[in-house]
Amino acid sequence: MADDLRDGDGTRVVRAGLPAEEPYAPPLPGPALTAHYHLPGDVAGAPYAYGRDANPTWTALERAVAELEAPGDPAATATVFASGMAAISAVLLSRVGPGDAVVLPSDGYNLLASVGERLRGWGVEVRTAPTAGDAQLGVLDGAALLWLETPSNPGLDVCDIRRLADAAHERGALVAVDNTLATPLGQRPLALGADYAVASGTKALTGHGDVLLGYVVCRDEELAEPVRLWRKTVGAIPGPMESWLAHRSLATLELRTARQAANALAVAEALREHPGVSDVRHPGLPDDPAHEAAARQMRRFGCVVSFTLPDKGFAERFLAALRLVGEATSFGGVRSTAERRGRWGGDAVPEGFVRLSVGVEDAADLVADVRAALERATG
């Protein structure tokens, strides 16, 4: 079903990736649960041969994801993975080799540093710089690949994708953007000059906290082919059931992200009013340090709010006192969740730092819950 650019986001997501209408066929075919396909004779050009290479349920989801990340670009292709980390590793490990230099954010998703360590062990020069202030610009010379994560998780800093992509391309480097936090409705890295849009679909994209998924979208078959071959080689494939659940969830992406962004802003504003709360960050807050850059390149500001409470004990009391916000990691789900990031030890954050993922509940209920929990934590 061809993507029509005249349509708004809400219309496009409910139709994304659906096959052409056929009498008596389901609009979104169910998961193809199969390890192999009937495969007579010559195998050259067979679209489906073995379940580690291809699956029609992936194909439909990949069309949908490509339509959303690169509207109107028939050359764009998506490759779906078992998780966001599988997608991230596929780009970095398939593209970069001994003697190459890569530039990673120093404040990106915490497991990115583990991939960086692996690359170092293979003789790759790994450079890092913070997301804020486009600081990665300063370490680009001679790099083969620039990796951006904007907004960054969990600090919510933003860099200028267009500016960094132009500078990287001038130096012959490829550019990948982790688009997990924004989702393709919030930000389109390929239109801003990136070569790869990469994301964890586990978070806001699928939004129900019941699926792990990742994807890579590129416009160029020369870039896409090694990524697909990597998936087949290491077997980092999503299950057909997860792929189908993900595709089904895309239909509500516009509803969810619109509601979550509005709720996040309301919660961020309420947090700011409390004297015990400092450094409230959300790219949608008009005076947030990241707002100007975010407003230039983002269409929606996402569901994550981060802030700092006076200490670890205060943060733990706050989290325990919340009625509507579950203590959990991950983000982007329909149910609000929060956690003290310091409990993992991986992020450079204060002990009282909380990442709150705002769900689709009623804003007034969430604001009241957050206010009440702050009062109880204050004691």
Ligand SMILES: *Cc1c(COP(=O)(O)O)cnc(C)c1O
């Ligand atoms: C969660 C996350 C990942 C990893 O995704 P998984 O699906 O958990 O493997 C990567 N990048 C960002 C920004 C994330 O938030």
